[in-house]
Amino acid sequence: MIEIYIDGASSGNPGPSGAGIFIKGLSTGPETYSVPIGIMTNHEAEYLALIHGLTICIEKGYKVVSFRTDSQLVEQAVEKEYVKKNLYQPLxxxxxxxxxxxxxxxxKWIPSSQNKNADELARKAIQMNR
Structure with missing residues (x-):
């Protein structure tokens, strides 16, 4: 099974934001993505990281996937298929x-300490906004 580690980060809240995606479990080795995503809140960036990760999987034909995130907000919203804040509903x-x-x-939710690769990629993506 392919594992996709995702993280969203913002410099300010809201502020310049980035998504980091680290894909492992491929025969060709890991794939990494740093995606600048403009000005938004940290929680919005977490959702966008998941959306970009899902899009990459669909485009590359990865059909059986397990995502890892350090955002409990996103993990719980996806599991329950419900979010309180209207801002996050379209995401x-x-x-x-x-x-x-x-x-x-x-x-699956994981602690931040287990998500360092995606975190570094997200922080790198913040710099790409400038």
């Missing part, structure tokens, strides 16, 4: 639509 709907394109999708 959650996009995630739910994209995940249905996959054969098997898992999402």
């Amino acid at each position: 959650l709907q996009q995630v739910l639509f994209l995940k249905d394109e996959l054969d098997l999708f898992f999402i």
